[in-house]
Amino acid sequence: MSSEILQDKDFHFYPVRKPKFEFSENGTSKHWMDGSAYKTHILNTWTLFFPDGERFFIRSIQKFLPSIKDPRVLRNAKAFMGQEAQHAGEHKKTWKILEDQGFKIKTFTDFVNSFFVNFVEKILSAKSCLAATAGAEHYTSLVATIGLQIKALDQAESEMKRLWEWHAAEEIEHKSAAYDVFLDISGNYFRRMITFLGVTIVFWAA
Numbered sequence: 001m002s003s004e005i006l007q008d009k010d011f012h013f014y015p016v017r018k019p020k021f022e023f024s025e026n027g028t029s030k031h032w033m034d035g036s037a038y039k040t041h042i043l044n045t046w047t048l049f050f051p052d053g054e055r056f057f058i059r060s061i062q063k064f065l066p067s068i069k070d071p072r073v074l075r076n077a078k079a080f081m082g083q084e085a086q087h088a089g090e091h092k093k094t095w096k097i098l099e100d101q102g103f104k105i106k107t108f109t110d111f112v113n114s115f116f117v118n119f120v121e122k123i124l125s126a127k128s129c130l131a132a133t134a135g136a137e138h139y140t141s142l143v144a145t146i147g148l149q150i151k152a153l154d155q156a157e158s159e160m161k162r163l164w165e166w167h168a169a170e171e172i173e174h175k176s177a178a179y180d181v182f183l184d185i186s187g188n189y190f191r192r193m194i195t196f197l198g199v200t201i202v203f204w205a206a
Contacts, residue, residue, distance in 0.1 A: 011076075013072075013075060014076070014079050014083070014174060015079065016082030016083055016086065017086065017166070019086075019162070019166055020090075021090050021093065021159055021162060022159065023093050023094055023096075023159060024097075028157060028160065029157065032156060032160050033156050033160070034155035034156065035155075044094075044098060044103075047091045048108055048109055048112065049112055049206065050087060050091040050167075051089075051092045051109075052088075052109070052112045052113045052115075053116065053136075054087050054088035054091075055116075056117075056120065056121070057084050057133045057178065058084050060126070060129040060132070060133040060178070061077050061080060061133065061177075061178060062081060063126050063129075064130060064181055065078070068181060068184050068185065069184055070180075070184050073180045076177045076180065079177070080174045080177035080178065083174055087170070094160075094163075127185065127188070127191060128191060128195050130178065130182050131186075131191050131192050132195050132199050133178040134179040134181075134182045134192070135196040137171070137174070137177070138179070138196075139199070140175075143168075143171075144167075144169070144172050147168055148168050148172075153165055
């Protein structure tokens with residue numbers, strides 16, 4: 001029993017935080033990132049991917065919850081889903097700001113949703129979707145780490161800075177959650193590598 005307790009202490013668990021950011025059209029300028037249209041629009045474009053991308057990650061994990069053998073992996077899988085749900089909801093709040101600023105985003109967000117639901121989840125098996133989630137989380141944690149290290153958000157407006165730094169910190173925190181589920185469920189090396197290649201192409205193309 002003592003060895004099991006020690007292992008649990010060594011296994012990193014994390015909470016589901018609910019920060020509830022408050023945004024408004026008047027409180028967020030059109031070029032909120034360092035006064036730069038270029039930097040702002042890069043992050044705005046990422047924000048259009050996040051809600052449906054996060055929901056894809058959640059669905060990919062959720063399908064395997066009953067099959068997870070390690071209770072520690074299960075606990076973190078549920079926390080991962082909770083954190084990603086919060087990311088999706090908080091980023092989606094910023095969509096209204098973009099629409100109020102005159103951006104036509106619906107066609108693009110509909111495409112992103114359709115890409116995950118009608119393409120990725122139709123052509124890939126459930127285990128491959130899980131492997132894709134693990135691969136994507138590798139990249140998001142990598143970008144988050146670099147962004148925080150170079151203080152990329154220091155010149156962002158305050159509430160946007162809080163949003164993105166919170167998201168980045170949690171991506172680093174739960175970076176291994178999907179991978180741990182994949183190892184618990186399958187761990188097939190060939191599936192992981194082939195899927196990661198596809199994730200790499202999509203990630204850098206986006």
